[in-house]
Amino acid sequence: EVQLVESGGGLVQPGGSLRLSCAASGFPFSRYWMTWARQAPGKGLEWVANLKEDGSETYYVDSVRGRFTISRDNAKNSLYLQMNSLRDEDTAVYYCARGAEPFAEASHWGQGTLVTVSS
């Protein structure tokens, strides 16, 4: 069974940093693209970033490029999202997701972790 468990969320001040983690199990982690998506309170989904199986390619939504960094450790079956220069509008539940077949983006999702940016 595919399991994705996010952690690392919490309250942070504007301009601060936070690192999210996603622990994966139940599948060969190193064989799949991985994705972060987010959902602000009461709002819709927003695709944030993804990266290739070996970490050699990364892609970001314009609003986080240069501030967020997606990475992975295939030896630890873990996905990360380093978030710097956080803004109020980054407040959201952050979800880790796994792809499946080509262009089956985010086929499996974790339960999410809440990030609140506020002074």
Added chain:
Amino acid sequence: QTVVTQEPSLTVSPGGTVTLTCAPRNGEVTSSFHPNWFQQKPGQPPRALIYSTTNKHSWTPARFSGSLLGGKAALTLSGVQPEDEADYYCLLYYGGAQPWVFGGGTKLTVL
């Protein structure tokens, strides 16, 4: 900024059929956008339903189907069940530096 539009809300009767659509604000959807569809119920993470326009995941109920309709991506629910009441999101592939964009979502009410 890329904007993908969906109907904000729709209502359907139990047992009925409803079609949700998804398209860029200015433009049409083709198969090269590889539309994905997701269902989200309150307090839960999204659940994937459809990928690459028409393909179902192994867990997707048979009453859900995906297609292209009049230049839009479409998700059709046939024989709607009360448990289908949820928010539905499409996801389109644009490639490039920001490859994927979610639609704004449709709140489906079964009444």
